[in-house]
Amino acid sequence: MLEKPSKVRSAALAGSAIGIVSGVPGLNLINCCCCAGIILGGMLGVYLYREEFREGMPPLESSDGLIVGLLAGIVGAFASTVMSLMILLMFGAVEVEFMRGIIERVLESLEEAGTLPGEVGNEIRRQLEQSLEEAATVTGVLGSLLINLIIYPIFGLLGGLLGYALFKPKPPLQYVPPATMG
Amino acid sequence: MTTVQRTYLIVVSLVTLWCLAIVAAPLASAWLGREHTVAASLYSFLNRICHQIAERSFSIAGEPFSVCIRCSSLYGAFLIGLFTMPALPKARVTNIPPPLWLLIAIAPMVVDVILQVFGLHPSTTFTRIVTGSAVGLVLPFYLLPPLFEAVQSFRHQLIHRGGSIHARKTE
Numbered sequence: 001m002l003e004k005p006s007k008v009r010s011a012a013l014a015g016s017a018i019g020i021v022s023g024v025p026g027l028n029l030i031n032c033c034c035c036a037g038i039i040l041g042g043m044l045g046v047y048l049y050r051e052e053f054r055e056g057m058p059p060l061e062s063s064d065g066l067i068v069g070l071l072a073g074i075v076g077a078f079a080s081t082v083m084s085l086m087i088l089l090m091f092g093a094v095e096v097e098f099m100r101g102i103i104e105r106v107l108e109s110l111e112e113a114g115t116l117p118g119e120v121g122n123e124i125r126r127q128l129e130q131s132l133e134e135a136a137t138v139t140g141v142l143g144s145l146l147i148n149l150i151i152y153p154i155f156g157l158l159g160g161l162l163g164y165a166l167f168k169p170k171p172p173l174q175y176v177p178p179a180t181m182g
Numbered sequence: 183m184t185t186v187q188r189t190y191l192i193v194v195s196l197v198t199l200w201c202l203a204i205v206a207a208p209l210a211s212a213w214l215g216r217e218h219t220v221a222a223s224l225y226s227f228l229n230r231i232c233h234q235i236a237e238r239s240f241s242i243a244g245e246p247f248s249v250c251i252r253c254s255s256l257y258g259a260f261l262i263g264l265f266t267m268p269a270l271p272k273a274r275v276t277n278i279p280p281p282l283w284l285l286i287a288i289a290p291m292v293v294d295v296i297l298q299v300f301g302l303h304p305s306t307t308f309t310r311i312v313t314g315s316a317v318g319l320v321l322p323f324y325l326l327p328p329l330f331e332a333v334q335s336f337r338h339q340l341i342h343r344g345g346s347i348h349a350r351k352t353e
Contacts, residue, residue, distance in 0.1 A: 029233075031230070032232055032233040034231060061332070062327075062335070063335040066328070147227060151230050151231065158325060161324075165324040165328055
């Protein structure tokens with residue numbers, strides 16, 4: 001019997017996809033929804049891994065999905081840090097400006113609707129400004145790598161398990177001969 | 183205690199801790215101050231997975247939860263889903279349900295988010311709770327069966343390897 005395919009290629013591809021989704025400003029907003037980008041990346045890893053199976057190989061197992069998702073999460077944590085660093089070094093704090101624009105629009109609409117008192121809005125602005133400034137430094141990006149190395153593998157693993165649940169190969173149908181008359 | 187039961191207990195403990203962390207952040211903020219290391223660390227850690235807009239979050243002791251209403255509902259419902267599992271027949275817990283149910287559970291959340299993003303219909307607290315809970319309730323039934331299977335598979339592999347190493351040593 002042939003051996004199972006290596007998990008490295010699919011995990012690396014899925015990890016790179018996670019890195020792009022999580023590192024590019026605007027695109028990374030998808031992770032605001034329970035790390036959907038990372039979960040989808042883990043699922044993508046399992047899908048790609050499943051495609052590498054050939055006839056004569058042992059079937060895809062849930063442990064494979066778990067490992068591929070976990071590896072994709074680890075690769076994704078590094079890839080997103082590299083992406084963020086590259087964007088920071090090339091374009092400056094473009095992400096900060098992008099986030100500032102979004103938050104400012106949300107706060108303005110809330111203040112206009114009268115649901116947010118002015119002083120509360122100013123306090124939120126001050127705190128966000130502070131955290132955004134801290135995040136937009138090379139030290140800030142590298143510091144976030146530590147947190148990413150905890151969060152990304154967890155959600156990547158969940159994505160891997162979910163990917164297995166959705167993409168697992170169906171058991172082969174058994175041929176049942178039609179009942180004969182008489 | 184079987185491997186499945188042990189795995190289940192570990193998952194329940196971890197998810198409970200996760201949910202407690204969501205509530206602990208505002209409580210720490212209210213009692214110790216927002217700048218205190220505990221509160222700041224919890225908010226900062228969970229900031230990676232949620233926008234944390236205070237107006238879209240539940241609050242306790244005058245401070246917002248560390249994740250939004252939709253995420254809080256999702257994690258809370260996930261924990262409830264986990265607690266209901268032992269009460270269900272074994273086949274429901276060990277077999278993965280058809281993917282269709284997961285899509286049906288996720289669809290309202292996706293629609294709600296899209297309508298909100300394109301300004302067609304604003305999300306309300308009610309829609310956030312309902313759509314988040316629907317996903318959270320269904321997810322354990324898709325995540326736990328493959329996890330049980332994977333843990334059992336790792337266990338068998340370890341036992342098998344241990345056995346062959348022992349056999350080689352005794353030869």
